[in-house]
Amino acid sequence: MRKLKIIQILPTLNTGGVERGVLDFNKYLVGKGHQSYVISNGGRQVKNLIDDGGKHIHLQIAEKSLFTLFQAKKLADVINEISPDIIHIRSRVPAWVLQLSKLFIKNPRPLIFSTFHGLYSTPFYSRIMASFDRVIAISKTVETYIYDNYERHLKKPPMLIYRGSDESYFSSKFEPKQEYIDNFYRKLPDLMDKKIVAFPGRLSSWKGQESFIKLISELPDDFSGLIVGPYKNAKKKYFNRLNRLIENYNIRNRVFFYDAKEDIREIYYLSDLVINLSTTPEPFGRTILEAAMMGKKIIGWDRGGVGEVLEMFYPQGKVEFGNFKSLAETVKNLSISDDKPSNVFLTSDLMHSKTVLFYLDTLENKSW
Numbered sequence: 001m002r003k004l005k006i007i008q009i010l011p012t013l014n015t016g017g018v019e020r021g022v023l024d025f026n027k028y029l030v031g032k033g034h035q036s037y038v039i040s041n042g043g044r045q046v047k048n049l050i051d052d053g054g055k056h057i058h059l060q061i062a063e064k065s066l067f068t069l070f071q072a073k074k075l076a077d078v079i080n081e082i083s084p085d086i087i088h089i090r091s092r093v094p095a096w097v098l099q100l101s102k103l104f105i106k107n108p109r110p111l112i113f114s115t116f117h118g119l120y121s122t123p124f125y126s127r128i129m130a131s132f133d134r135v136i137a138i139s140k141t142v143e144t145y146i147y148d149n150y151e152r153h154l155k156k157p158p159m160l161i162y163r164g165s166d167e168s169y170f171s172s173k174f175e176p177k178q179e180y181i182d183n184f185y186r187k188l189p190d191l192m193d194k195k196i197v198a199f200p201g202r203l204s205s206w207k208g209q210e211s212f213i214k215l216i217s218e219l220p221d222d223f224s225g226l227i228v229g230p231y232k233n234a235k236k237k238y239f240n241r242l243n244r245l246i247e248n249y250n251i252r253n254r255v256f257f258y259d260a261k262e263d264i265r266e267i268y269y270l271s272d273l274v275i276n277l278s279t280t281p282e283p284f285g286r287t288i289l290e291a292a293m294m295g296k297k298i299i300g301w302d303r304g305g306v307g308e309v310l311e312m313f314y315p316q317g318k319v320e321f322g323n324f325k326s327l328a329e330t331v332k333n334l335s336i337s338d339d340k341p342s343n344v345f346l347t348s349d350l351m352h353s354k355t356v357l358f359y360l361d362t363l364e365n366k367s368w
Contacts (some may be wrong), residue, residue: 022038037084061093069097083110136160138161170290172295207278208276274287
């Protein structure tokens with residue numbers, strides 16, 4: 001197989017689903033003998049990227065400002081120096097910088113791929129993601145959304161490549177150290193001997209934490225809810241609103257916040273069910289896919305990317321959007337069921353290999 005030189009571009013390398021995907025792909029590329037570069041405004045994950053064999057170039061391409069657009073010449077200089085086969089853009093702000101940098105990139109220009117990681121709004125600002133050489137959709141939900149909103153900007157039809165998770169990391173065979181388990185219950189003793197329903201995701205109103213709190217209030221007392229962060233840097237107004245809601249439902253001893261850092265799989269392990277209740281359709285269902293890989297029962301509204309993941313691996317967990325009575329019944333019924341997700345095949349290796357094959361196929365068939 002031809003060895004490639006690949007640049008990925010994103011705003012920062014901190015915590016998040018896109019960032020994790022970039023890090024995983026970097027590790028995969030290096031392991032397969034490709035040269036992997038990442039351009040970003042930096043972040044706490046840069047060290048991990050370098051430790052995995054990738055190279056990082058720091059450029060201020062994260063903020064929505066004219067100053068960021070002025071980085072186009074610097075970006076072009078970096079691209080000209082590296083002379084990559086592929087540039088893979090993963091966010092809108094750096095996409096606009098890249099678009100301007102085309103004025104300064106030497107020919108033959110590398111192929112540019114973009115990935116729609118979200119259901120972007122449709123104004124002028126977002127259509128840039130559909131305007132590059134090839135576009136990747138991370139779910140059928142996203143693919144349909146691209147056709148519905150950006151079809152006239154596409155050079156070629158989007159390629160559907162589902163997101164995947166690391167099956168060796170999120171393994172059903174994983175067990176935390178007993179010391180971790182002891183410390184967890186020491187911090188949260190009210191969760192001992194309870195059925196733990198975990199709700200992972202950043203604190204944001206559209207993520208559905210309010211719906212989750214309402215759900216816990218409608219479940220028997222042997223169920224407890226764990227809202228899994230990061231939450232310490234969340235908007236204080238929303239965090240306070242959630243706490244007031246918990247108080248109003250009188251379930252302070254049954255709903256807890258947990259600021260997860262590098263221990264999300266430990267949380268999955270300790271949970272009986274993992275749930276997603278986003279108020280708007282998700283482009284994908286990363287957290288429930290990770291939990292499913294670990295053999296955990298997963299539940300969510302039957303729409304968007306979450307509905308797709310549930311349909312593939314645990315259709316028992318699908319619930320009609322907004323039907324809280326059905327949601328509570330589903331949680332109660334599945335908590336005593338022996339059925340668990342199995343044959344969860346959306347692995348990160350599958351995603352990465354399909355992406356590289358897409359690169360190679362496009363390079364072989366490109367016409368200038």
